[in-house]
Amino acid sequence: MKLIRSFRGIRPLAKLAAKVASHPYDVLSREEAYELAKDNAYSFLHINKPEVDMPVEVDVYDPSVYAKGRENLDRFIREGTLKQDDVATLYVYKQVMGDHQQIGLVAVASVDAYDQDLIKKHEFTRPVKEDDRVNHMDALDAQVGPVFLTYKAQAAIDSLIEKVIGGDPEYDFEADDATRHVFWVIRDEDLVSSIEGEVNALECLYVADGHHRSAAASRVKKMRQDTNSNHTGEESYNYFLTVLFPHNQMQILDYNRLVASLNGHTVNEFLGALAEDFDIELVEGQAKPSKAREFGFYAGQQWYRLTANSNLLDKIDDSDPVASLDVSILQDFVFAPLLNIVDQRTDKNVDFVGGIRGLAELERRTAGDEWQAAFALYPTSIESLMDIADAGEVMPPKSTWFEPKLKSGLVIHSLNT
Numbered sequence: 001m002k003l004i005r006s007f008r009g010i011r012p013l014a015k016l017a018a019k020v021a022s023h024p025y026d027v028l029s030r031e032e033a034y035e036l037a038k039d040n041a042y043s044f045l046h047i048n049k050p051e052v053d054m055p056v057e058v059d060v061y062d063p064s065v066y067a068k069g070r071e072n073l074d075r076f077i078r079e080g081t082l083k084q085d086d087v088a089t090l091y092v093y094k095q096v097m098g099d100h101q102q103i104g105l106v107a108v109a110s111v112d113a114y115d116q117d118l119i120k121k122h123e124f125t126r127p128v129k130e131d132d133r134v135n136h137m138d139a140l141d142a143q144v145g146p147v148f149l150t151y152k153a154q155a156a157i158d159s160l161i162e163k164v165i166g167g168d169p170e171y172d173f174e175a176d177d178a179t180r181h182v183f184w185v186i187r188d189e190d191l192v193s194s195i196e197g198e199v200n201a202l203e204c205l206y207v208a209d210g211h212h213r214s215a216a217a218s219r220v221k222k223m224r225q226d227t228n229s230n231h232t233g234e235e236s237y238n239y240f241l242t243v244l245f246p247h248n249q250m251q252i253l254d255y256n257r258l259v260a261s262l263n264g265h266t267v268n269e270f271l272g273a274l275a276e277d278f279d280i281e282l283v284e285g286q287a288k289p290s291k292a293r294e295f296g297f298y299a300g301q302q303w304y305r306l307t308a309n310s311n312l313l314d315k316i317d318d319s320d321p322v323a324s325l326d327v328s329i330l331q332d333f334v335f336a337p338l339l340n341i342v343d344q345r346t347d348k349n350v351d352f353v354g355g356i357r358g359l360a361e362l363e364r365r366t367a368g369d370e371w372q373a374a375f376a377l378y379p380t381s382i383e384s385l386m387d388i389a390d391a392g393e394v395m396p397p398k399s400t401w402f403e404p405k406l407k408s409g410l411v412i413h414s415l416n417t
Helices: 014-020 030-037 063-078 111-115 127-140 155-165 189-200 211-226 267-274 310-315 326-339 355-365 382-390
Strands: 010-012 082-084 091-097 100-110 147-151 171-174 180-185 205-209 239-246 255-259 278-283 294-299 302-308 350-354 373-376
Touching: 010 014, 014 171, 063 082, 063 127, 091 155, 100 111, 100 155, 100 189, 111 211, 111 239, 127 211, 147 211, 147 382, 155 180, 155 189, 205 211, 205 382, 211 239, 255 326, 255 355, 267 278, 267 294, 267 302, 267 326, 294 355, 310 326, 350 355, 355 373
Parallel strands: 147 239
Antiparallel strands: 010 082, 091 100, 091 180, 100 239, 147 205, 171 180, 255 350, 255 373, 278 302, 294 302, 294 373
16 A cells, blocks of 8 residues: 655745745744734635634634635635646755754655554544644645654665755745755656655654644545445545654754642652652753663742652663653653652643753743742653554654744645646
8 A cells, every 4th residue: 555645736936935934833822823924925824724814703613704714815825925846746945943853754644554553643632633624624625734754764765865865856944943844846756656666665664743733634535435326445635734853953852841739748758758769860951861761850939850760760661662751750750649640631630841842941830820830751762653653552642842843834635736
């Protein structure tokens, strides 16, 4: 079964790409999106987060919001801001963030491959968020936010991608978050065919980020198939928009935790309880973990380094790819027994802070009355993610924070092409 194929992307004019490209829909609040879009008529947020053009009293999941997104997409195409390529092809997308760069292949991936676990998942989805993407995708008749996939790096694919980036890019700009985005259109049919062949020879792909979008694409495909008496399996709705990166180029940052209460413990009492399983060190400055099984703890304007001791290490099942994760260790040996946090997905005593915001954000959030303490974690490895997906397991919530984020609006996949 083919994993990916080329497609006729709908893209912005080169001179407008930097103005069109936007943050992903799910990393901005409604208020943040409104501020970014209000003075930029070209911003893709008008399509990907169309509530920015609706009265504030209108719920973000109201059908009129999705209709506004379709209206804005049609207008962008009608006015020439976006234009569909004449022939099916593949694209290459490079991101540069500080000293890190990653180069991905833009393609559409097979929903059937996803449904048969040849495109492997590692997270559960939330029904409300999944329904939102189904409604958005169906109303727009397009996929406008790419799913972030990874694969085990292959020298043959790297070599083919190198041929592409040796040519002139279609887009090259720096975004407002100081990340650089470079985008190539592959116009060599033989090169497109060669890349497709190498990727389709892979055993599998992995969803890194975008579980709700990929699950929604599967549901939309079934909806379309059920109403199409002439369904062949080749229709555009059988595929979903993706960017594929080799695993050795991925950058995963820490995903840290805030807690509102130490469950009645004073800080000293809590540290005393931790001493059974952790070596505890008072730290001048910030206690950013430097390795797995090491945690930072912040409370009372003081950082502590927590390092798993031999007692705790004896309890950890290293053969279990989920239980041996740092996020699981924190849950199983700190949050559940000491803080009575059983399910981090639903417990109001915990909140999550992406590592891109730094440990200073943990200090800032605990300075008020809402949050009492914070935990800093070492980043989950991409190898752990793939091991868990291979085992058919799922990661605990908020285990990975990928950076840089993919821009939305650089290319769209029509479901009716």
